[in-house]
Structure formats: structure tokens, C-alpha cells
Amino acid sequence: MEATDAADPFGTARLRRGVLDAWATTPARFREDANAEEDLALGGYRDRLVVELAQNAADAAARAGVPGRFRLTLRPGEGDAPAVLVAANTGAPLDATGVESLSTLRASAKRTEADTHAAVGRFGVGFAAVLAVSDEPAVVGRHGGVRWSLAEARELAAEAARAQSSGTASDTSSGTAAGQPDTAPGGLADELRRREGHVPLLRLPLPAEGTAPDGYDTVVILPLRDAGADDLARRLVASVDDALLLTLPGLAEIVIETPDGVRTLTRSEHGAYVHIDDSASGGGIHRWRTVAHHGPLERALLADRPVEERLRPHWSVTWAVPVDGDGAPVRPGTAPVVHAPTPTDEPLGVPALLIASLPLDTARRHPAPGPLTDFLVQRAADAYAELLGDWEPVSVATIDLVPGPLGKGELDGALRAAILERLHRVAFLAPAAPLDDVAGETDEESGVRRHALRPFEAEVVEGAGDDTVRVLAEVLPTLLPAGLERRAELRTLGVGRLPLGDAIDRI
Structure with a gap:
């Protein structure tokens, strides 16, 4: 018996009926759906649960035009009741289009220009990450909800197989007349037996009761399958x-609530800096210096990409570097991987966090090679050069941001090469004496007085101490501070080396 509209506001009965009819008519569709869901749950999204839930929350907030708030609550199991992970968020509420997207593998609800420009998610398949931990996920909003159940999905699929075998389901594609049993090999019953009862449960949504908690618009409820x-x-x-x-x-x-306590992280923007306030760090604020570039994409760069990606003709690149109390860069404590925009498995040796709209391969683990990736590597290098060129305060510490020449992978190597090509002419090296105190240096292109040196004009005096270099720098403004002779970064940049005797002869 199908649910009424009031009990099933998102039309899940219609979705189930369409899927089950397709499986019974063409069992190969069942196999394709099962393989696709299994690939997502065990492959590309196997450990992306929190990231994908947060991404959906960010997209919902962007669609509603409100600041996003995301709350994770981990409740321990009691008796026979399993532990539960609850994820609540603000933003655009759950609707019928969203339910269909969640239940349709590789189909996205983000199709309008506004949706695709603001949203982070690519294909609407990230929700499959919930299957890594739960057989009974549910999503509830302000106006109803939807749930899934592996046990009920198995029974629904078994009923469809029995109906097919008894001849109550028509299968014109196999030539079996309506009302006649389907004895052809490869029927739905055979597919179920091969998979030992595993069915693609996200394809069979069910109506759910309830509402989102106060202060939030949508909640995802995940009863955890087992101890693992x-x-x-x-x-x-x-x-x-x-x-x-x-x-x-x-x-x-x-906000993260576990049996160990409550942790809150907030984000705020302050000019070139993003502040992350993490209560777990004792109230200390983490400051990140950022630079972001973005723009439209030429259609030719998307020619070899899937249709869903061609609906998003925009690119974006952001670099973020944590800074200490003096504004000097420090090594990021985040995972040293490329973020596209959420984390991939692609290693990144450049000493900064890269967030870019890179196209991904089918496993969603690595950027896909091609003209779009090549284009974004160049744009990322442009942004990184700007990051160093605008860095304040100018200090010796910025040398730490120079990447070495050897990459950790093909993409990392391409990024390093493109960055180093640009840094040669970027003024970011701190001089031994402030340029304002000597003759002064003016940028040839902008006419603006510079407070830093470009690598091609900078020099390191060999075998000289601090006092000697400071005296020499009053006459030779291109000298770098003493003690940098062994810095590999300066060799990589091609910074000149000047014997002490030659420096004295120039005076």
C-alpha cells in the first residue's frame, strides 16, 4: 500500500516504484546500481563521511544565503540500541528534488546557474559516504523526512523478484509475455542470490517522520552499524x-558533541586573513593568510569533462598559510594533500594549503589529467606568487614558503615548477637593511616603492657575520641577511652568491 501525499511529502513511493519496475524489467539495471553504490561506499567515499556531511551543509547554507552552522553529535549506544551520529545544519531545507538527488546515484540536484556557482558538491553522490557506517540512514527537515533501510530494501527487491518470477511483472525487453514466469537466466532473483542479499539501498527511499532540531533546518541521523x-x-x-x-x-x-565534551570551531574573515577559533586549542585563534583567485572557464577546457561538470564553467583557487603571532608563516598542520575543494589523496609538498576546483578522476581520489588541470596549475602558481609578493611583514621567514624543485607527485611537481618560474621576479625576500633606509628600490612596472628584493637581483655574502653584512648593505642594498648561505631555497631560486672580498671591492 502506497503512502498518502501527507505521509509521503517527497514522493518516495513513486521513486521506489520506478526503481523496482526498472530492476524487474531489466535486471542489469539492478547490477549497475549495486555496483555503483558499492564503488562509492567502499571506494571514493569510504572515509569521507564527515567531509561530505559538512559539504552538504555548506551547499545548503549557500543556497539559502545564510551563514552555515553545522553540528555533529555522537551518541553512545545503550543496551541493544546502537550508537548514533547526528549531523544537523542550517540552510535550504530538504525538498523533493533533494530527496530524488540523494536516491539517484550520480545525479545532482545542483543544476541552475546559481546552484552550480555557489555549491561545493559536484555530483550529488557524496551522501553515499553514510553507507560506510550505517544501514539505516535518515534525513529529516522542517517539512518531513526520508529514510533508507537495508533490511526493507532487501525485502522490496525480493518481492519484485518474486513478482517477476510469477509473471505478474511484464518484461517486454526479454520477450517474456505478461503473465508468464520469467525463467531466463540473469533475472532479478539470480542477481539477488549472487549478491547474497546486498541491494543498493539508497535507490529505495522511504518516508520518515520527525523534524529538524531547534535552530537547524535539516538533520542527518545515522544509527551506527557495529563497533567498526x-x-x-x-x-x-x-x-x-x-x-x-x-x-x-x-x-x-x-560544533562537535561527543561523550568527551563539546568542541566549537568558528570562522571569520579579517582582510587577507581567516581566523579559526577552536575551543579545543584553549581559546587560541589560528590565523591563516589567504589569497583567492577565481573566474569563468572557457568551454574548451571542459570539453573532455562529464556533462555535470560542464554545467559549472567557473574556476577557483585559494592558498592558505598559517601564521604565528608576528605574522611569519608556519608549516600547516593539516593533511599535506591537494584539496579539490575537499581533501584528495594527491600529495602536496608546497608548504601551504591548496584549495582548487580541480577535476577529479572517477575514484574521486586524484585530480584528473587534462587541459583543465593544466590551466588550474598555472592559476594556482599565479596566486601563490601573489601571496608571497603581498606578504607582510617582510622577513627572512618567508623563505620557508619557497618550494623545493622535486615534487611528491606529477601534480605537485608541475605546481612547484610553475611557482618557481614566477618567484624569480617576485619581490618577497627581506634585505639585510630596510630598503627605505638606503637608496630605495622602485618596482619597474608599478612604480611603487618596494620593501623586499626579487631573487634575480638578491645576493648572499659568503663568510660574513651580521655586523659586516649590515655595514655592507648600506652601500649594497641587494644583500640578504647573514647566515643564509646554506638555505637550499635560495639555491633553487638562483640567488647570487658573493664572496666577502668581492663585496668589499664593490664599496
Whole structure:
């Protein structure tokens, strides 16, 4: 018996009927759906649960035009009741289009120009990450909800198989007349037997009762399957760091509640800096210096990309570097991988956090090679050069941001090469004597007085101490501070080396 409209506001009965009819008519569709869901749950999204839930929250906030708030609550199991992970968020509420997207593998609800420009998610398939921990996920909003159940999905699929075998389901594609049993090999019953009862449960949504908690618009409820799922959920929740708020600017707040206590992270922007306030760090604010570039994409760059990606003709690149109390860069404590915009498995050796709209391969783990990736590598290098050129205060510490020549992978190597090509003419090296105190240097292109040196004009005096270099720098303004002779970064940049005797002869 199908649910009424009041009990099933999102039309899940219609969605189930369409899927089950397709499986019965063409069992190969069942196999395709099962393989696709399994690939997503065990492959590209196997450990992306928290990231994907946060990404959906950021997208919902962007669509509603409100600051995103995201709350994770991990409730321990009691007696026979399993542990539960609850994820609540503000933003655009759950609707019928969203339900269909969640239940349609590789189909996205983000199709309008506004949606695709603001949203972070690519294909609407990230929700499959919930299957890593739960067999009974549910999503509830202000006006109803939807749930899934592996046990009920198995029974629904079995009923469809029995109906097919008894001849009550028509299968014109196989030539079997309506009312006649389908005895052809490869029927739905055979597919179910091969998979030992595993069915693609997200394809069979069911109506759910309830409402989102006060202060939020949508809640995802995940009863955790077993101890292994509980352990994975705890580990992923504990791994949340600054990167999540940096990669998802639509989120302003993340609250994490576990049996150990409540942790709150907030994001705020202050000019060139993003501040992350993490209560777990004792109230200290993490300051990140950022630079962001973005723009439209030429259609030719998307020619080899899937249709869903061609609906998003925009690119964006952001670099973020944590700074200390003096404004000097420090090494990021986040995972040293490329973020596109959420984390991939692509290693990144450049000493900064890269967030870019890179196209990904089918496994969603690495950027896909091609003209779009090549284009974004160049734009990322432009942005990185700007980051160093605008860095304040100018100090020796900025040398730490120079990447070495050897990459950790093909993409990292391409990024390093493109960055180093640009840095040669970027003024970011601190001189031994402030340029304002000597003859002064003026940028040839902008006419603006510079306070830093470009690598091609800078020199390091060999074998001289601080006092000697400072005296020499009063006459030779291109000298770098003493003690930098062994810095590999300066060799990589091609900074000149000047013997002490030659420096004295120039005076």
C-alpha cells in the first residue's frame, strides 16, 4: 500500500516504484546500481563521511544565503540500541528534488546557474559516504523526512523478484509475455542470490517522520552499524581541523558533541586573513593568510569533462598559510594533500594549503589529467606568487614558503615548477637593511616603492657575520641577511652568491 501525499511529502513511493519496475524489467539495471553504490561506499567515499556531511551543509547554507552552522553529535549506544551520529545544519531545507538527488546515484540536484556557482558538491553522490557506517540512514527537515533501510530494501527487491518470477511483472525487453514466469537466466532473483542479499539501498527511499532540531533546518541521523562503524565515526569526527572551515567557506561554525565534551570551531574573515577559533586549542585563534583567485572557464577546457561538470564553467583557487603571532608563516598542520575543494589523496609538498576546483578522476581520489588541470596549475602558481609578493611583514621567514624543485607527485611537481618560474621576479625576500633606509628600490612596472628584493637581483655574502653584512648593505642594498648561505631555497631560486672580498671591492 502506497503512502498518502501527507505521509509521503517527497514522493518516495513513486521513486521506489520506478526503481523496482526498472530492476524487474531489466535486471542489469539492478547490477549497475549495486555496483555503483558499492564503488562509492567502499571506494571514493569510504572515509569521507564527515567531509561530505559538512559539504552538504555548506551547499545548503549557500543556497539559502545564510551563514552555515553545522553540528555533529555522537551518541553512545545503550543496551541493544546502537550508537548514533547526528549531523544537523542550517540552510535550504530538504525538498523533493533533494530527496530524488540523494536516491539517484550520480545525479545532482545542483543544476541552475546559481546552484552550480555557489555549491561545493559536484555530483550529488557524496551522501553515499553514510553507507560506510550505517544501514539505516535518515534525513529529516522542517517539512518531513526520508529514510533508507537495508533490511526493507532487501525485502522490496525480493518481492519484485518474486513478482517477476510469477509473471505478474511484464518484461517486454526479454520477450517474456505478461503473465508468464520469467525463467531466463540473469533475472532479478539470480542477481539477488549472487549478491547474497546486498541491494543498493539508497535507490529505495522511504518516508520518515520527525523534524529538524531547534535552530537547524535539516538533520542527518545515522544509527551506527557495529563497533567498526562506531570506531570509524569517532576517528573521523576527531580528525576535524581548520581545513574543513577553510575549504568550505559557506560554513561559519562547526560544533562537535561527543561523550568527551563539546568542541566549537568558528570562522571569520579579517582582510587577507581567516581566523579559526577552536575551543579545543584553549581559546587560541589560528590565523591563516589567504589569497583567492577565481573566474569563468572557457568551454574548451571542459570539453573532455562529464556533462555535470560542464554545467559549472567557473574556476577557483585559494592558498592558505598559517601564521604565528608576528605574522611569519608556519608549516600547516593539516593533511599535506591537494584539496579539490575537499581533501584528495594527491600529495602536496608546497608548504601551504591548496584549495582548487580541480577535476577529479572517477575514484574521486586524484585530480584528473587534462587541459583543465593544466590551466588550474598555472592559476594556482599565479596566486601563490601573489601571496608571497603581498606578504607582510617582510622577513627572512618567508623563505620557508619557497618550494623545493622535486615534487611528491606529477601534480605537485608541475605546481612547484610553475611557482618557481614566477618567484624569480617576485619581490618577497627581506634585505639585510630596510630598503627605505638606503637608496630605495622602485618596482619597474608599478612604480611603487618596494620593501623586499626579487631573487634575480638578491645576493648572499659568503663568510660574513651580521655586523659586516649590515655595514655592507648600506652601500649594497641587494644583500640578504647573514647566515643564509646554506638555505637550499635560495639555491633553487638562483640567488647570487658573493664572496666577502668581492663585496668589499664593490664599496
